[in-house]
Amino acid sequence: MTRTTTSTAAPPPAPAAAPDPGGRRTRRSATRPRTWRDHPLRRVTPWLFLLVPLALLVTFTYVPVGNMIYYSFTDWDGVSPDRDHVGADNYVQLFTRPELFRVFAVSLYYLAASVAQIAIALWFATVLSFDLRFRNLFKGILFFPYLINGVAIGFVFLYFFQDGGTLDSILSFLGLGGDHAWLGDPESANTSLAGVSVWRFTGLNFVLFLGAIQSVPGELYEAAQLDGATRWQQFRHIIAPSIRPVLSLSVILAISGSLSVFEIPYIMTGGATGTSTFVIQTVKLAFQFNKTGLASACAVVLLLIILLITWIQRRLVPDEKVDLV
Amino acid sequence: MGRKTLSAALLATTMLTVVGCSGGGTPNANETAVAPLNPNGVSGTITVLTNRTDLVQNGTMKKYAAQFNKTYPEVKVEFEAMTDYEGEVKIRMNTENYGDVLLIPASVAKGDYPKFFAPLGATPTMKETYRFTDKTDVDGRTYGIATFGTANGFVYNKALWKRAGITDWPTSPREFLDDLEAIKEKTGATPYYTNFKDGWPLSSPWTNSIGSVSCDSQASDKLSAVEKPWQKGSDLNVIDTLLHDIVHEKLSEKDPSTTNWEASKTLLAKGEIGSMLLGSWAITQLRDAAEKAGENPDDIGFMPFPHQSDGQFCATLVSDYQMAVNIHSDHKPAARAWIDWFTEKSGYSAQEGAVSALKSEAMPSTLEDYVDNDVKLVERSEAKTAEVNAIDNASEIGLSKQDYRQKLVDVARGAQDGSLQDYLDDLDRRWAEAARTAGS
Numbered sequence: 001m002t003r004t005t006t007s008t009a010a011p012p013p014a015p016a017a018a019p020d021p022g023g024r025r026t027r028r029s030a031t032r033p034r035t036w037r038d039h040p041l042r043r044v045t046p047w048l049f050l051l052v053p054l055a056l057l058v059t060f061t062y063v064p065v066g067n068m069i070y071y072s073f074t075d076w077d078g079v080s081p082d083r084d085h086v087g088a089d090n091y092v093q094l095f096t097r098p099e100l101f102r103v104f105a106v107s108l109y110y111l112a113a114s115v116a117q118i119a120i121a122l123w124f125a126t127v128l129s130f131d132l133r134f135r136n137l138f139k140g141i142l143f144f145p146y147l148i149n150g151v152a153i154g155f156v157f158l159y160f161f162q163d164g165g166t167l168d169s170i171l172s173f174l175g176l177g178g179d180h181a182w183l184g185d186p187e188s189a190n191t192s193l194a195g196v197s198v199w200r201f202t203g204l205n206f207v208l209f210l211g212a213i214q215s216v217p218g219e220l221y222e223a224a225q226l227d228g229a230t231r232w233q234q235f236r237h238i239i240a241p242s243i244r245p246v247l248s249l250s251v252i253l254a255i256s257g258s259l260s261v262f263e264i265p266y267i268m269t270g271g272a273t274g275t276s277t278f279v280i281q282t283v284k285l286a287f288q289f290n291k292t293g294l295a296s297a298c299a300v301v302l303l304l305i306i307l308l309i310t311w312i313q314r315r316l317v318p319d320e321k322v323d324l325v
Numbered sequence: 326m327g328r329k330t331l332s333a334a335l336l337a338t339t340m341l342t343v344v345g346c347s348g349g350g351t352p353n354a355n356e357t358a359v360a361p362l363n364p365n366g367v368s369g370t371i372t373v374l375t376n377r378t379d380l381v382q383n384g385t386m387k388k389y390a391a392q393f394n395k396t397y398p399e400v401k402v403e404f405e406a407m408t409d410y411e412g413e414v415k416i417r418m419n420t421e422n423y424g425d426v427l428l429i430p431a432s433v434a435k436g437d438y439p440k441f442f443a444p445l446g447a448t449p450t451m452k453e454t455y456r457f458t459d460k461t462d463v464d465g466r467t468y469g470i471a472t473f474g475t476a477n478g479f480v481y482n483k484a485l486w487k488r489a490g491i492t493d494w495p496t497s498p499r500e501f502l503d504d505l506e507a508i509k510e511k512t513g514a515t516p517y518y519t520n521f522k523d524g525w526p527l528s529s530p531w532t533n534s535i536g537s538v539s540c541d542s543q544a545s546d547k548l549s550a551v552e553k554p555w556q557k558g559s560d561l562n563v564i565d566t567l568l569h570d571i572v573h574e575k576l577s578e579k580d581p582s583t584t585n586w587e588a589s590k591t592l593l594a595k596g597e598i599g600s601m602l603l604g605s606w607a608i609t610q611l612r613d614a615a616e617k618a619g620e621n622p623d624d625i626g627f628m629p630f631p632h633q634s635d636g637q638f639c640a641t642l643v644s645d646y647q648m649a650v651n652i653h654s655d656h657k658p659a660a661r662a663w664i665d666w667f668t669e670k671s672g673y674s675a676q677e678g679a680v681s682a683l684k685s686e687a688m689p690s691t692l693e694d695y696v697d698n699d700v701k702l703v704e705r706s707e708a709k710t711a712e713v714n715a716i717d718n719a720s721e722i723g724l725s726k727q728d729y730r731q732k733l734v735d736v737a738r739g740a741q742d743g744s745l746q747d748y749l750d751d752l753d754r755r756w757a758e759a760a761r762t763a764g765s
Binding site for chain 1: 412415418419430432433434437440521522524579580581582583718719721723726727728731732735738740741
């Protein structure tokens with residue numbers, strides 16, 4: 001809506017953000033062309049409505065981000081009332097210390113996990129979109145983990161992976177041994193943590209996919225069934241194209257999510273044993289070593305990396321309008 | 326709307342950012358917070374920030390306040406307890422609203438004390454009455470009084486050690502390791518518990534032991550000038566090598582990544598854990614745990630770091646949090662009155678089994694073993710803590726943080742690549758590098 005008004009702003013000068021699209025406006029401006037200018041209040045009205053949300057948005061999103069960018073050019077320690085501008089020093093330091101970027105390797109575990117996560121969610125969403133017994137129960141079970149607070153999940157799984165904890169007990173009950181320090185070495189710890197993250201976020205992907213699948217009109221399936229399409233063919237030609245936008249959204253979320261993993265590893269291991277991620281490292285720089293300036297620079301760089309990846313991804317897989325009918 | 330709105334939003338953002346950054350003038354800095362001569366003359370409500378959530382919840386703090394009100398009837402004391410004390414107070418200190426009396430957070434640089442806290446007196450006079458004044462001494466003025474001090478050492482289960490046939494304190498790290506080995510073989514208990522997951526038991530107790538090895542009260546200060554703090558024979562080398570060897574010889578818990586501090590207290594009381602390096606403040610907590618578990622609280626013993634200088638054990642005596650008065654406080658006399666009363670009259674440090682900040686007070690009963698066995702208590706100087714912290718932060722090693730020792734434990738148990746010597750060399754290299762840059 002907003003875009004159309006800017007592009008056609010020339011002939012009637014007034015309607016900067018007119019709430020009504022084309023038709024009615026032309027009629028009014030034809031009969032009483034001057035009213036818009038005579039009533040400045042009418043121009044302001046939409047902005048008055050926007051005032052509160054915009055104020056909230058600016059106060060809680062743009063000002064903090066602006067502050068963060070500002071801090072990234074200072075040597076502030078996070079407490080001291082004094083801070084000096086150091087120019088791009090923090091950024092130079094960041095890019096001349098390769099060890100600060102090494103932690104991105106840990107993100108690969110989470111990236112691999114999110115591939116599995118999307119596959120699992122897609123499979124369940126497809127299966128549960130068909131008429132099935134206990135369908136709603138299964139939906140609930142799958143979505144439930146996403147509703148639990150991340151800190152609680154961290155603690156639950158801490159006991160789960162404990163030496164002689166739930167997982168070990170189950171494994172030994174099944175006769176599969178069960179004497180493994182799951183969080184003990186980097187590889188197994190990162191895999192375990194990525195597993196927890198799959199457990200937690202599958203529900204979200206599942207709901208997104210299910211929503212997209214259910215928005216496909218039922219006649220399509222009926223028609224397909226009448227034509228003798230199998231379930232796989234229905235998936236391939238009806239479901240898959242219709243959920244493409246949601247799928248690409250999930251991929252973006254998965255990538256940015258794996259780059260900025262924080263809660264679960266921070267609570268469960270505190271970043272010890274090679275499980276530190278970029279965000280954990282940033283938090284430690286800011287709150288342990290009092291390098292708020294450098295940490296802000298890290299945060300800015302992470303933001304840019306995610307924006308860049310999203311942009312590339314959108315270029316590679318453009319968001320085409322899907323039209324099934 | 327596109328461009329115009331966007332630029333307007335950006336402009337608004339920038340302006341708000343600038344406004345957000347300025348603000349907060351310099352307060353009237355130099356007046357000393359002095360306790361009033363006439364207790365009836367002070368009034369007002371003071372807020373005391375504390376990390377002791379347990380004491381606020383169980384009403385102990387309220388009882389102290391009631392006692393305090395017998396002397397100062399007009400002063401109302403309110404407590405704010407925070408679980409994440411460091412994190413929360415650090416953020417609140419960006420405003421003027423951080424209580425009237427607070428514990429000085431470790432993250433505040435010493436040079437900034439005059440900007441945040443009211444001076445409590447001239448250091449030379451404060452020194453006569455109080456211990457640990459050099460920790461908060463800036464330019465001849467003292468900004469804090471310690472809540473209490475703790476001596477460092479290993480908490481151990483006497484009964485368990487006796488069962489393993491050990492009656493004397495080990496006098497060298499090697500002997501200590503042999504004793505742990507004996508405990509493991511003869512009793513099957515976990516000889517040492519690192520508390521790896523909770524982290525802090527790897528940081529402060531070990532780092533506080535700097536000085537226990539060399540028996541030098543300047544040991545911590547010397548770090549500001551030394552090129553290689555981890556070179557052979559140095560305090561840090563001996564300390565970290567001992568930790569490495571304990572873990573490397575499998576004398577610690579099997580899965581360090583899921584340890585639990587609260588549970589470890591009971592385990593030690595029951596004799597399932599042999600020892601833990603902690604401060605003397607922990608003794609009362611462990612005795613409580615023993616009582617709750619139905620064990621004998623007298624079995625909880627405390628031994629110094631296994632190292633002798635000239636045939637004598639040494640143990641560092643270090644200050645816990647220090648209480649200070651907010652420079653923006655409207656009730657400085659009342660705030661100071663509370664600090665003085667809390668230090669002198671409340672009996673808090675005795676209750677905690679810790680060393681009082683007052684020089685005139687005797688050692689607490691928890692340290693009887695030390696007094697009886699002639700352990701030399703080294704009151705560690707903190708005069709150069711600011712410089713040491715600056716280097717420490719610049720190097721991102723974190724002497725008082727858990728991360729570098731967690732990595733040491735990982736190296737020791739083979740979860741991460743590397744050897745002890747390589748790791749210590751790397752720490753030395755990073756320290757030296759940071760010392761060069763932080764000095765300038």
